[in-house]
Amino acid sequence: xxxxxxxxxxxxxxxxxxxxxxxxxxxxxxxxxxxxxxxxxxxxxxxxxxxxxxxxxxxxxxxxxxxxxxxxxxxxxxxxxxxxxxxxxxxxxxxxxxxxxxxxxxxxxxxxxxxxxxxxxxxxxxxxxxxxxxxxxxxxxxxxxxxxxxxxxxxxxxxxxxxxxxxxxxxxxxxxxxxxxxxxxxxxxxxxxxxxxxxxxxxxxxxxxxxxxxxxxxxxxxxxxxxxxxxxxxxxxxxxxxxxxxxxxxxxxxxxxxxxxxxxxxxxxxxxxxxxxx
Amino acid sequence: xxxxxxxxxxxxxxxxxxxxxxxxxxxxxxxxxxxxxxxxxxxxxxxxxxxxxxxxxxxxxxxxxxxxxxxxxxxxxxxxxxxxxxxxxxxxxxxxxxxxxxxxxxxxxxxxxxxxxxxxxxxxxxxxxxxxxxxxxxxxxxxxxxxxxxxxxxxxxxxxxxxxxxxxxxxxxxxxxxxxxxxxxxxxxxxxxxxxxxxxxxxxxxxxxxxxxxxxxxxxxxxxxxxxxxxxxxxxxxxxxxxxxxxxxxxxxxxxxxxxxxxxxxxxx
Numbered sequence: 344x345x346x347x348x349x350x351x352x353x354x355x356x357x358x359x360x361x362x363x364x365x366x367x368x369x370x371x372x373x374x375x376x377x378x379x380x381x382x383x384x385x386x387x388x389x390x391x392x393x394x395x396x397x398x399x400x401x402x403x404x405x406x407x408x409x410x411x412x413x414x415x416x417x418x419x420x421x422x423x424x425x426x427x428x429x430x431x432x433x434x435x436x437x438x439x440x441x442x443x444x445x446x447x448x449x450x451x452x453x454x455x456x457x458x459x460x461x462x463x464x465x466x467x468x469x470x471x472x473x474x475x476x477x478x479x480x481x482x483x484x485x486x487x488x489x490x491x492x493x494x495x496x497x498x499x500x501x502x503x504x505x506x507x508x509x510x511x512x513x514x515x516x517x518x519x520x521x522x523x524x525x526x527x528x529x530x531x532x533x534x535x536x537x538x539x540x541x542x543x544x545x546x547x548x549x550x551x552x553x554x555x556x557x558x559x560x561x562x563x564x565x566x567x568x569x570x571x572x573x574x575x576x577x578x579x580x581x582x583x584x585x586x587x588x589x590x591x592x593x594x595x596x597x598x599x600x601x602x603x604x605x606x607x608x609x610x611x612x613x614x615x616x617x618x619x620x621x
Numbered sequence: 622x623x624x625x626x627x628x629x630x631x632x633x634x635x636x637x638x639x640x641x642x643x644x645x646x647x648x649x650x651x652x653x654x655x656x657x658x659x660x661x662x663x664x665x666x667x668x669x670x671x672x673x674x675x676x677x678x679x680x681x682x683x684x685x686x687x688x689x690x691x692x693x694x695x696x697x698x699x700x701x702x703x704x705x706x707x708x709x710x711x712x713x714x715x716x717x718x719x720x721x722x723x724x725x726x727x728x729x730x731x732x733x734x735x736x737x738x739x740x741x742x743x744x745x746x747x748x749x750x751x752x753x754x755x756x757x758x759x760x761x762x763x764x765x766x767x768x769x770x771x772x773x774x775x776x777x778x779x780x781x782x783x784x785x786x787x788x789x790x791x792x793x794x795x796x797x798x799x800x801x802x803x804x805x806x807x808x809x810x811x812x813x814x815x816x817x818x819x820x821x822x823x824x825x826x827x828x829x830x831x832x833x834x835x836x837x838x839x840x841x842x843x844x845x846x847x848x849x850x851x852x853x854x855x856x857x858x859x860x861x862x863x864x865x866x867x868x869x870x871x872x873x874x875x876x877x878x879x880x881x882x883x884x885x886x887x888x889x890x
Contacts, residue, residue, distance in 0.1 A: 405841055427847055435845040442838035445846075447631070447786045451754040454857040456846040467857040485633045489789035503846060 345378035373565035386553035389562035434504030440496035494525020511542035638680035643759025705730035775851030
């Protein structure tokens with residue numbers, strides 16, 4: 344059994360008109376089936392309005408499916424009695440670094456999650472220190488959150504999720520509001536957490552970030568358009584066009600130069616170019 | 622300029638004052654404010670100011686840091702000073718056209734100004750040396766008895782934590798909106814008072830909308846981090862009374878006695 348199982352998921356919003364009558368609105372998610380294995384690194388991409396963020400919020404029960412099922416570690420997200428067990432297994436990091444920090448002081452914010460879980464004080468202290476070291480923000484633990492840069496705030500948000508010791512972290516466009524430097528530092532931490540065994544689901548619209556995952560799920564209009572490894576996705580130009588996606592710069596260069604499909608990293612490219620020059 | 626305000630901001634440190642229990646500091650500050658109103662002559666203010674400077678010295682918060690943040694508040698104090706100075710009747714000291722300064726006016730103006738300055742510095746010492754979260758924790762504990770009669774103490778404390786957390790964020794947001802409106806030719810600087818107040822509407826409406834958006838984002842983020850109210854919650858830093866708090870309490874009682882005694886000594890002037 345996979346860690347996360349999504350079966351025939353549909354999320355449909357209801358539109359409430361001025362006189363109070365409800366009519367069926369847009370289907371944000373229209374029949375998705377997906378399995379996520381423990382420890383894997385899955386990227387979810389798609390255009391605006393493709394249902395990426397809605398899917399993310401379904402994973403920890405922030406949105407309850409209209410029909411279909413989301414099972415986390417065998418527990419149904421629509422079952423109220425399991426909701427806190429699910430949320431402690433799946434941490435979440437959102438797009439806007441400012442709007443997810445609860446406390447003014449860095450370490451107090453990281454402690455917010457473990458405090459909610461009712462963990463004894465000494466253990467919270469230990470978890471907070473470890474989480475802050477993990478994201479390289481331990482030196483800033485006593486600083487005010489508003490004094491930090493966007494990238495640093497996002498690292499604090501990640502530490503807040505890590506301190507709850509989740510088995511999986513869902514990143515909902517964590518780098519969208521950051522500068523290139525902050526983006527790089529956040530991506531490095533995401534890869535590091537994944538290598539430590541945390542199941543990682545990364546929602547993004549940066550193709551070079553998606554390319555770092557083991558597997559890319561392409562969404563379009565609430566449906567799964569493709570679900571495959573990065574190298575197989577980026578060699579299918581027809582699909583890339585249809586989903587309205589852009590290629591990562593490296594892959595684009597590869598396509599323009601007409602080099603082999605096996606080139607996926609900067610290192611591959613360098614060695615291939617060296618070979619060609621000789 | 623708005624970002625310089627230190628009122629309600631924490632100055633990180635590890636002094637004896639920082640280490641005191643938040644409850645001690647809250648009660649101490651309340652007591653200090655009450656004492657400032659017990660004082661009826663300048664001797665009392667001399668003692669109160671000396672005590673305040675002792676606390677500042679002990680807290681190792683730079684004096685410059687305290688005053689820089691209060692510059693905006695001092696304008697208000699100057700205003701009350703002038704009002705008192707010119708509006709009180711009594712023995713005339715100085716007279717020019719419609720302006721009259723009386724002996725009573727001068728003494729009341731000085732009295733009020735000193736009282737206000739001490740009051741503001743005194744209460745900002747509490748926020749400067751206490752982490753916001755400790756402050757709200759302390760308040761939650763102090764209010765606990767009222768929980769029995771249905772006061773939602775945990776919710777009040779959390780609301781204050783969030784309010785303090787979002788002051789800088791909303792200020793940044795205001796800055797951004799003002800700049801965006803100015804870039805489109807909005808004019809906030811000219812016109813009479815009414816026109817200027819009206820010109821604030823295009824700032825306030827976007828600010829309201831964005832604070833609702835922030836609230837929604839934050840609520841989701843809190844739910845995702847398993848927030849489900851105050852029950853079953855633990856704290857990383859459990860607050861507890863220590864030796865320092867006993868010493869502080871004794872000093873506070875002595876100080877109260879001295880202030881009350883000061884009422885009976887003849888005034889400086």
